[in-house]
Amino acid sequence: APSEGAVTAPADNGRASGGGTAASPGSRVERSDTVGAPGVGDPAFPLDGNGGYDVGHYTLKLSYDPASKLLAGSAQIQATAVQNLSRFDLDLHGFTVSQVTVSGSDASFAREGDELVVTAPKLIAKDAPFTVTVHYSGVPDPVRNSSNLGTYGFIPTPDGSFVTSEPNGAKTWFPSNDHPSDKATYDFEITVPEGVTAIANGEQAAPPKTSGGKTTFVWREKHPMASYLATMTTGKFDVRTGTSPGGIPVYAATDPKYRDALDTLYTKSAEITDYWATVFGPYPFSSTGGVIDDFNAGYALENQTKPIYGGFTPDSGIIAHELAHQWFGDSVSVKRWQDLWLNEGFATYAEWLWSEHTGGATPEQMFRNAYADKTNAMWTYPPAKPRPEDLFNDAVYTRGALALHALRQKIGDTAFFTLIRKWTATYKYGNATTAEFIAMAEQTSGKELGPLFDAWLFQPTRPTLG
Ligand code: ARG
Ligand code: ZN
Numbered sequence: 001a002p003s004e005g006a007v008t009a010p011a012d013n014g015r016a017s018g019g020g021t022a023a024s025p026g027s028r029v030e031r032s033d034t035v036g037a038p039g040v041g042d043p044a045f046p047l048d049g050n051g052g053y054d055v056g057h058y059t060l061k062l063s064y065d066p067a068s069k070l071l072a073g074s075a076q077i078q079a080t081a082v083q084n085l086s087r088f089d090l091d092l093h094g095f096t097v098s099q100v101t102v103s104g105s106d107a108s109f110a111r112e113g114d115e116l117v118v119t120a121p122k123l124i125a126k127d128a129p130f131t132v133t134v135h136y137s138g139v140p141d142p143v144r145n146s147s148n149l150g151t152y153g154f155i156p157t158p159d160g161s162f163v164t165s166e167p168n169g170a171k172t173w174f175p176s177n178d179h180p181s182d183k184a185t186y187d188f189e190i191t192v193p194e195g196v197t198a199i200a201n202g203e204q205a206a207p208p209k210t211s212g213g214k215t216t217f218v219w220r221e222k223h224p225m226a227s228y229l230a231t232m233t234t235g236k237f238d239v240r241t242g243t244s245p246g247g248i249p250v251y252a253a254t255d256p257k258y259r260d261a262l263d264t265l266y267t268k269s270a271e272i273t274d275y276w277a278t279v280f281g282p283y284p285f286s287s288t289g290g291v292i293d294d295f296n297a298g299y300a301l302e303n304q305t306k307p308i309y310g311g312f313t314p315d316s317g318i319i320a321h322e323l324a325h326q327w328f329g330d331s332v333s334v335k336r337w338q339d340l341w342l343n344e345g346f347a348t349y350a351e352w353l354w355s356e357h358t359g360g361a362t363p364e365q366m367f368r369n370a371y372a373d374k375t376n377a378m379w380t381y382p383p384a385k386p387r388p389e390d391l392f393n394d395a396v397y398t399r400g401a402l403a404l405h406a407l408r409q410k411i412g413d414t415a416f417f418t419l420i421r422k423w424t425a426t427y428k429y430g431n432a433t434t435a436e437f438i439a440m441a442e443q444t445s446g447k448e449l450g451p452l453f454d455a456w457l458f459q460p461t462r463p464t465l466g
């Protein structure tokens with residue numbers, strides 16, 4: 001999936017000291033000519049993702065044993081070089097890598113922190129397709145020490161795994177270009193002990209097969225997906241499948257502890273997906289659903305086609321939030337994390353729309369209440385300028401939603417909902433930025449909206465109304 005070039009690599013490739021070779025100016029220039037950058041160029045997360053190539057497809061063949069917590073197998077990455085490449089990085093945290101091949105030939109590799117540095121057996125020409133296969137094994141080590149994100153990535157649980165990777169935890173379970181600007185399609189072949197269910201994104205491409213006490217589940221996500229939305233949630237699950245009244249296949253699963261919530265999860269997920277399709281435009285994926293696991297994450301995540309709820313029974317407002325993300329975040333993805341309000345502001349606004357739809361408070365009432373709260377900390381936190389260490393601040397959610405309502409008040413309902421549908425259609429399966437949203441809002445409404453967006457998204461003060 002093309003990353004569309006908006007994320008630019010730092011000029012020195014960001015590897016000023018890590019390369020290990022003498023840094024004479026001459027060799028440096030020559031080296032950076034064919035060495036992919038260790039980061040994709042996201043100002044907030046300099047080492048997330050990588051430069052020099054664009055992934056089109058991942059094939060993950062993994063086995064997981066909940067008893068030993070051992071994850072083992074291979075990741076095959078089909079990519080295209082966007083520059084001549086003698087060397088490039090993948091993101092991978094932990095694990096023992098036993099072998100790396102590039103287009104079938106053994107490649108040498110090194111580990112530098114969370115970068116897996118691969119030296120191509122021969123130069124990969126700009127625009128050439130290539131395949132990297134990484135064989136690896138180990139006990140996954142999720143990300144824990146981050147300020148307000150809790151634990152994320154591949155989290156072993158007593159009966160399996162809880163896998164939620166936003167923003168950059170995909171590297172805790174497979175080698176990847178771990179940044180939403182490089183979306184790709186996925187095949188999963190997940191082998192677990194018999195009796196354990198493996199749930200990944202998309203749909204099951206073959207029935208589960210059991211032999212020798214192990215079962216292999218085959219899942220395929222055929223629509224482009226950001227790495228943080230990939231999952232292989234495993235464990236004991238009760239499952240209900242079917243088709244929504246609107247014709248969308250539904251897969252709902254609950255840990256046995258939440259068995260009583262399965263039917264509601266199934267029914268609400270189906271109903272809400274159908275409803276959002278009437279508001280936001282056609283559902284972008286081939287199935288919908290939800291998973292409740294007993295890992296107490298304290299949050300939910302909009303894993304593509306399979307939102308997951310960590311250790312709680314979601315009310316319909318949260319289900320509405322996670323399913324709205326299928327349009328805002330999953331189909332239309334951020335190009336840089338600083339634009340996260342495009343995901344969370346929309347998903348929060350969707351909760352308010354759902355509330356109104358079900359006879360509760362309207363967005364207008366939500367807006368008035370929130371606006372009246374003069375001392376709320378969100379007024380000092382501009383949602384489109386989030387701090388990298390506080391990316392998920394409430395301002396990104398609530399003030400982001402308020403910005404959308406302020407926009408709606410200014411341009412009117414017709415232009416606002418036309419804009420939303422144009423947004424989801426134009427950037428479907430791709431990436432977008434705040435600037436692109438503002439441009440589309442101005443073009444759709446015929447109004448100059450710079451000052452409104454500046455006040456609601458970029459200033460550390462409570463906007464004035466009117
Ligand atoms: N996108 C999720 C939501 O709003 C939040 C994920 C937060 N990530 C984390 N590691 N805590 O539903
Ligand atoms: Zn959200």
